[in-house]
Amino acid sequence: MLESGLNPATLGIRAAGGWNFFSYLVLFLSGYLIVADQRIERAVHRHRMAALAIAICTTPLLLAPGLSLLTMNDTAYGSLGYTLAISLKSFNSWCWMLTFLGLGQKFLNFNRPALRYMSEASLPFYMLHQPIILSIGFLIAEWPVGVWPKFALLSLSAFVMISLAYELLVRRIHILRFCFGLKPI
Numbered sequence: 115m116l117e118s119g120l121n122p123a124t125l126g127i128r129a130a131g132g133w134n135f136f137s138y139l140v141l142f143l144s145g146y147l148i149v150a151d152q153r154i155e156r157a158v159h160r161h162r163m164a165a166l167a168i169a170i171c172t173t174p175l176l177l178a179p180g181l182s183l184l185t186m187n188d189t190a191y192g193s194l195g196y197t198l199a200i201s202l203k204s205f206n207s208w209c210w211m212l213t214f215l216g217l218g219q220k221f222l223n224f225n226r227p228a229l230r231y232m233s234e235a236s237l238p239f240y241m242l243h244q245p246i247i248l249s250i251g252f253l254i255a256e257w258p259v260g261v262w263p264k265f266a267l268l269s270l271s272a273f274v275m276i277s278l279a280y281e282l283l284v285r286r287i288h289i290l291r292f293c294f295g296l297k298p299i
Contacts, residue, residue, distance in 0.1 A: 137204070141211070148215065155219070162216020169209035175202060238284045238294040239276055246279070247272045 148154050158165075176199075190196060250271055254264055284290045291298060 158212055158216050159219045160216075162213055162220070165209045165212035165216065169206060169213055172202060172206040172209065176206060234296060235280050235285075238280050238296070241294060242276045242279055242284075243272065246275050250275070 148158060247268065250268055254267060257264065284294050284296070288298065
């Protein structure tokens, strides 16, 4: 709580993980700029190992007493400690993202039929996963078995059902292709 009586949670639209909407907007726009300019993309590729080294070195600092993101709730919003911890978290996240982008450019730069198929299926798969997982979860929630068997059954059956729904319905029916944002056959 700030001395002025403002609650930090009301100063920004909070999202999962403690980041606010504007942080995600900056990351989204940065990603766009990286892929929009070939010079920046080449620089990310060239500096991927330096970004990895910095990310590895700064990650333990995030867990250190006083800077730990687990204990940041004890740190006053706007204080030097809070500002340093948030700055370190942002810098560390940025380094990890540059690392993964650079490594992806190096090791995932290929084209195969399976990759083309999965690329097309990714958006429908994403859109179908929640209703299917929730439906199956609702059906098995009260079963008298442990958590791990339920998790295994939910994971396997949801994957099979989503894959079948995509392959048999979305991929083959033109209006569904359009509704899920796919190009016509």
